[in-house]
Amino acid sequence: MKETFTSRWALLLAAIGMAIGTGNIWRFPRIIAQNGGAPFLIPWFLFLFLWSIPLLIIEFGIGKKTRMGTIGAFGSINRGFTWMGGFVGFCTLAITFYYCVVTGWCFRYTIASLVDLAVPSGAIPGGGLRGAETTSYWNSFMSTPWQPVFFHLLGIFTASAIIYRGVVNGIEKANKLLIPALFTLLIIAAVRAVTLPGAAEGMNFLFEPRWRDLLNYRIWLAGLSQSAWSTGAGWGLILTYAVYMRRNDDIVANSFLTGLGNNSASLLAAIAIIPTVFAILPTQQAISTVTETGPVSTGLTFIWIPRLFEEIAGGRIFLFVFFLALSIAALSSLISMVELGTRIVMDFGLTRRRSILIVGSACFLFGLPSALNPGFFQNQDWVWSVGLLLNGILFAILVIRYGVERFRRDSVDVPDSDFKLGRVFNFVVKIMIPIEFLAMMTWWFTQAILHYDPDFWWHPFRTFSIGTCILQWGLLIVFLLVFNRPIQRRLFGININGPVPEEENRGGIGP
Amino acid sequence: MSGSAIAMMVSICTLLWGGFLFLLGFIWKLEKKRDEGRPDAARKTNPDI
Numbered sequence: 001m002k003e004t005f006t007s008r009w010a011l012l013l014a015a016i017g018m019a020i021g022t023g024n025i026w027r028f029p030r031i032i033a034q035n036g037g038a039p040f041l042i043p044w045f046l047f048l049f050l051w052s053i054p055l056l057i058i059e060f061g062i063g064k065k066t067r068m069g070t071i072g073a074f075g076s077i078n079r080g081f082t083w084m085g086g087f088v089g090f091c092t093l094a095i096t097f098y099y100c101v102v103t104g105w106c107f108r109y110t111i112a113s114l115v116d117l118a119v120p121s122g123a124i125p126g127g128g129l130r131g132a133e134t135t136s137y138w139n140s141f142m143s144t145p146w147q148p149v150f151f152h153l154l155g156i157f158t159a160s161a162i163i164y165r166g167v168v169n170g171i172e173k174a175n176k177l178l179i180p181a182l183f184t185l186l187i188i189a190a191v192r193a194v195t196l197p198g199a200a201e202g203m204n205f206l207f208e209p210r211w212r213d214l215l216n217y218r219i220w221l222a223g224l225s226q227s228a229w230s231t232g233a234g235w236g237l238i239l240t241y242a243v244y245m246r247r248n249d250d251i252v253a254n255s256f257l258t259g260l261g262n263n264s265a266s267l268l269a270a271i272a273i274i275p276t277v278f279a280i281l282p283t284q285q286a287i288s289t290v291t292e293t294g295p296v297s298t299g300l301t302f303i304w305i306p307r308l309f310e311e312i313a314g315g316r317i318f319l320f321v322f323f324l325a326l327s328i329a330a331l332s333s334l335i336s337m338v339e340l341g342t343r344i345v346m347d348f349g350l351t352r353r354r355s356i357l358i359v360g361s362a363c364f365l366f367g368l369p370s371a372l373n374p375g376f377f378q379n380q381d382w383v384w385s386v387g388l389l390l391n392g393i394l395f396a397i398l399v400i401r402y403g404v405e406r407f408r409r410d411s412v413d414v415p416d417s418d419f420k421l422g423r424v425f426n427f428v429v430k431i432m433i434p435i436e437f438l439a440m441m442t443w444w445f446t447q448a449i450l451h452y453d454p455d456f457w458w459h460p461f462r463t464f465s466i467g468t469c470i471l472q473w474g475l476l477i478v479f480l481l482v483f484n485r486p487i488q489r490r491l492f493g494i495n496i497n498g499p500v501p502e503e504e505n506r507g508g509i510g511p
Numbered sequence: 512m513s514g515s516a517i518a519m520m521v522s523i524c525t526l527l528w529g530g531f532l533f534l535l536g537f538i539w540k541l542e543k544k545r546d547e548g549r550p551d552a553a554r555k556t557n558p559d560i
Contacts, residue, residue, distance in 0.1 A: 008542055038519050045526065200512045207520040208513060253538055260531040267527055418541060 002067060003167040004244050010168075011245050012257055013175040017332030018241065019232045019262035020182065022102055025269040025326050026301045028226065032270050033290035035222045037205050039213035041267075043223025048231070048259050051224060051392070051436050054428045055233035056255040057421070058395050061411035063242025064251065069343035070236040072491050074394075077402055082488050083480035084394045088236045089344050090476055091387040093362075095235075096337040098370035098380050100159075100363050103330040104151030108141060109302060110323040116316045134303045148371040153364055159334040160360035163342060166352065167244045171335060178332045185325035186265060189272035192318050193279075202278030202286070206270060221443045224436055229385060231262045234392030237336040240343045251412050252419040265329075272322070277304070280311045301326070338363065348490055379463045383472050386444050390473070393437040396429055404429045 005011040032040050066076040070092075074085025141147050162170045193199055213219055232238060238258070278286045289304050305322060309315040341359035346352060370377040399407045404426045413420045445466050449457040452464035460471035480487075512520075 008538065012538075038516070038523075041519075041523050045523070203520065204512050204516045207516040207523070209515055209519045253534060257531065257534045257538065260527060260534060264528050264531045267523070418538070 002244060004246050005172055005241075006168055008246070008249055008254070010172040010176065011241065011249060012254060012261075013179045014171055014241050014336070015238060015254065015258040016261040016265075017175040017179050017182075018237045018336035019230070019258050019333075020179075020265045020329050021099075021230075021232070021333035022106065022326060022330045023230045024262065024266040025186075025273075025322075025329055028230065028266040029270045029273040030290060030292075030300055031222060031226050032206070033274065033287065035219050036210060036213050038207050038209045039211070039216075040219050040223055042214060043220045044226055045223075045263065047224045047227035047436070048263055050428060050432050052227050052231035052233040052262075053255050053259045054425060054433065055392055055395055056231065056238050056258055057251055057412055057425070058399050058407075058429070059233070059236065059238040060242045060245070060251040060255055061407060062395075062398070063239035064245055064249070065411050067243050068491075069240055069243070069340065069347050071344055071487065072347040073239055074398060075488055075491060077398060079488055080484075081398055081401070082491070083477065083484045084398065085236075086480040086487065087387075087473075087476060088234075088391045088394055089340065090480075091384050091391050092235045092237065092337060093341050093359075094366075094380060094384040095388070096334070096341065096363055097367040098377050099330070099334055099337060100156040100367045101148060101152045101371045101377065103155035103159075103327070103334050104148060104153075104371070105141075105302065106323060106327040106330045107154055108147065108151045109306075110320070110327045113306075113316070113320040113323050116319070134306045137306075138302050142374065145372055149368065152367055152371040155330070155334060156338070156360055156363045156367070158331060159338045160356050162335050163339050164353065164356050171241075171339060174335060175332060178328045182325055182328045182332070183265065183268075185321050185328070186268040186272060189318060189321050189325065190268045192312075192314070193272045193275040196276060196279035196312060198279040199275035201283060202275030203271075205278060205283075205287070206274050221439060225389075225440055225444075228389060228392060228436075228440065230266060231259050232333070232336075233259075234388055234395055235337075235340075236391065237333075237340055240340045241336065243343060248416045250416060250418045252417055252421055256419075273300070273305070276308060276312065280308050375463055379468060382464050383469050386441070386469055387473060389437060389440050389444075393434065396433040396437075399429055 005014065032044075062073050062077065066073040068076055069085075070089035071082060071085040074088070075082035162174045164170060165173075194203065228234065238255075274290060277290050280286075281289060289308075290300060292300060292304070306319060309319040309322070312318065338356070338359055341362070342352065342355040345355035345358055350358070370380055405423075408421060408425050412425070413422075448464055448466050453459070453462050456462045456467075457465050458467045459465045460467040462468055
């Protein structure tokens with residue numbers, strides 16, 4: 001018997017923790033600013049219901065039905081699609097490798113901002129941020145190899161230690177603490193931002209509707225992409241948590257709550273950041289600051305935020321609040337990512353302890369190149385972020401092949417469900433998701449050809465080329481297809497008829 | 512802030528946060544009702560059961 005969450009709230013907090021990550025606090029304010037503020041909010045909100053929530057429903061349904069990680073889940077529903085589950089799982093794991101690095105950066109800056117609080121005046125030992133030139137502070141952090149590596153290790157160690165304790169004692173307890181704390185910190189930061197003198201201009205920028213901008217297709221594609229990446233839909237993470245949901249737990253309301261919770265946190269983060277920037281800087285500079293990406297898209301978060309918070313009353317406290325919220329968001333997502341890998345390995349018959357050791361070590365080793373080389377980090381971010389869009393369509397293909405109507409009746413609109421979806425779900429999965437997928441892939445590949453690497457977009461060894469995506473996805477797909485049958489034999493041989501691993505019987509993971 | 516920005520802010524925040532809080536409240540009520548329906552919960556409120 002697998003462990004299950006002790007209550008619906010425990011599952012929901014874990015799901016919201018999975019969905020809210022650094023992308024909500026780090027990427028969303030930048031993307032909303034790049035796309036002109038308020039008009040972007042409309043497609044972003046709309047695609048929550050047309051891409052993210054339907055995929056969350058699919059993931060919840062598959063995980064609850066099959067009770068296996070991504071590979072086993074896809075294989076359980078359609079043996080021939082086992083490799084697709086492998087692609088979904090590896091894609092998310094590849095993101096995990098560099099997400100540990102990002103979590104490490106957040107930890108580093110939280111500690112630095114804490115040092116600022118702890119040391120009242122004078123010289124700051126231990127690398128506080130106060131008074132530092134933030135660009136050189138960042139550069140010095142990145143150019144001292146032991147620092148990113150150490151904090152990368154700290155990130156993966158923390159997440160592994162939490163899931164080592166199991167679903168109830170680890171994931172559930174951690175999220176019960178982290179998610180209310182995260183919302184509290186975001187609300188504090190947002191209230192502080194809107195009460196700053198001059199914040200109204202930032203709020204105006206954020207909410208002034210410019211309806212004409214809605215005619216710009218870029219805003220729609222940016223909204224769709226943000227919605228696809230931010231909610232964690234299609235990553236296989238909700239599928240993994242659904243393995244541990246109780247038999248009678250609802251799917252539809254849980255999916256809606258996860259999606260709305262994620263977007264609520266994003267909006268809070270935007271309200272916390274954009275008015276602060278506008279309150280301190282002149283309008284034009286403020287716009288260029290919030291849209292600036294900097295090295296590996298870190299400009300606003302790690303360079304400008306420390307500089308700007310220095311200018312406001314109580315800035316040091318709010319800087320600590322900001323980085324603590326960012327660290328919590330990163331950690332709550334990292335926990336779900338490491339659990340995804342662990343669940344996949346456990347499905348092959350290994351104990352939780354051994355699985356965590358394997359996945360944790362792999363995350364540390366394969367994350368090292370990203371910790372040490374920003375170019376490698378950017379390449380992996382590009383390849384596997386776009387790969388996530390493929391993940392989304394793979395989930396839709398699995399359900400379309402199984403029969404959307406059958407899936408809805410068997411797994412979603414069941415008697416225990418709080419809400420019934422109706423046939424609109426069939427339409428969204430069969431028609432809308434494939435169209436959205438094609439639009440996003442065309443858009444991102446066109447960006448690569450026209451803007452990112454116009455001369456060498458086909459080259460397999462360039463950072464932002466289409467060639468590098470095709471090469472890395474292709475190698476993975478070939479590997480998975482070659483080993484499709486052995487994986488099936490190993491997976492279903494053990495899980496259908498084989499003995500329950502000893503450790504599970506001892507109660508470490510047990511019911 | 513301009514009037515249209517305030518209107519937009521109210522609309523988006525109501526839809527998003529209102530929807531989130533409404534669902535939270537809805538699930539809260541539902542789970543409370545379910546808990547009350549469980550035999551162990553009934554026993555807590557009525558020791559004779």
